[in-house]
Amino acid sequence: MSELFAHETVLPAEAVMALKPRAGGVYVDATMGGGGHTRRLLDESAPDGIVIGVDQDERAIAHAEIWGRAFGRRLVVMRANFASLSDVLSEIGVARVDGLLMDLGVSSVQLDEADRGFSYQHDAPLDMRMDRRQRTSARTLLAELSERQITQILREYGEEKWASRIAAFIVRQRVAAPLETTGQLVDLIKAAIPASARRDGPHPAKRSFQALRIAVNRELDVLADVLVRVPDVLAPGGRIAVISFHSLEDRAVKQAFARAVKPCTCPPQQPVCTCHKVPTLRLVTRKPIEPTADEVAGNPRARSAKMRVAERL
Numbered sequence: 001m002s003e004l005f006a007h008e009t010v011l012p013a014e015a016v017m018a019l020k021p022r023a024g025g026v027y028v029d030a031t032m033g034g035g036g037h038t039r040r041l042l043d044e045s046a047p048d049g050i051v052i053g054v055d056q057d058e059r060a061i062a063h064a065e066i067w068g069r070a071f072g073r074r075l076v077v078m079r080a081n082f083a084s085l086s087d088v089l090s091e092i093g094v095a096r097v098d099g100l101l102m103d104l105g106v107s108s109v110q111l112d113e114a115d116r117g118f119s120y121q122h123d124a125p126l127d128m129r130m131d132r133r134q135r136t137s138a139r140t141l142l143a144e145l146s147e148r149q150i151t152q153i154l155r156e157y158g159e160e161k162w163a164s165r166i167a168a169f170i171v172r173q174r175v176a177a178p179l180e181t182t183g184q185l186v187d188l189i190k191a192a193i194p195a196s197a198r199r200d201g202p203h204p205a206k207r208s209f210q211a212l213r214i215a216v217n218r219e220l221d222v223l224a225d226v227l228v229r230v231p232d233v234l235a236p237g238g239r240i241a242v243i244s245f246h247s248l249e250d251r252a253v254k255q256a257f258a259r260a261v262k263p264c265t266c267p268p269q270q271p272v273c274t275c276h277k278v279p280t281l282r283l284v285t286r287k288p289i290e291p292t293a294d295e296v297a298g299n300p301r302a303r304s305a306k307m308r309v310a311e312r313l
């Protein structure tokens, strides 16, 4: 962990070694954050491996421009959404890579930066954009979406039981004045969820904040976009490792890998394949890799991490 970027890297050794880095290889860390995995990839692919570090957050990029100097031309830093990975690679003249790592979600730095609005623990503007160049923030979503759409987001992305009540409270409140801060939203969520249902379990705003963050950053859409392109960007034998932090992400990764492993769409009773879709990946991990109890004790954020790894055929 760097002092300037206080993010404790999850599954640091497991994720990097899953890619089997070697000298001369080319790797992408599509979620560079504080660079914990990126630096390890650079070390493991020394003396001449190349690592392309991608992040959509300006702070992660600015930080990498400082720590990355030590690696010279071996580290290529790109500010982009990983959904446009193919464009990023063609921009720098790279056709295929030997490894691709994704450590999904937000970094601890983003959560802790008071003005980002990711955390229900700090009162801040309702923002939640990982890329502050984009227009849509949590504030605009809550001001512009219908009650039905807000309910759907809270239910689907947060698995929030009280979704429709919270959405109704939001829509009633915004008639008087738009919601501007995370503090206002937390108060409203607390008012919408009956006290008896708030007594146990996690913070009552946890699920709604997760849901809004996923919606603002279109996290599941961009994940789906990049996962379908994985076979095109990996060289034969190249590997992808994805670390996810909630069941929606893990399901998306598992299903995308399964489709690439068994792409045939012919009816099962048909004796001969006529769709001619060939497998592009093989699973390296049948069950996801999870952090050890020791890692979780030292880094509570690792608690829900699951890593899946696949290899290009």
Ligand SMILES: C[S@@+](CC[C@H](N)C(=O)[O-])C[C@H]1O[C@@H](n2cnc3c(N)ncnc32)[C@H](O)[C@@H]1O
Pocket (backbone or CB within 6 Å): 007, 008, 009, 010, 030, 031, 032, 033, 034, 035, 036, 037, 038, 054, 055, 056, 057, 060, 080, 081, 082, 083, 103, 104, 105, 106, 107, 108, 130, 222
């Ligand atoms: C969990 S952190 C990564 C931490 C990093 N592995 C480390 O050890 O420091 C996730 C990072 O990915 C970035 N990110 C999330 N979704 C992204 C996307 N679609 N495109 C580019 N960057 C993304 C976030 O801005 C954040 O910095």
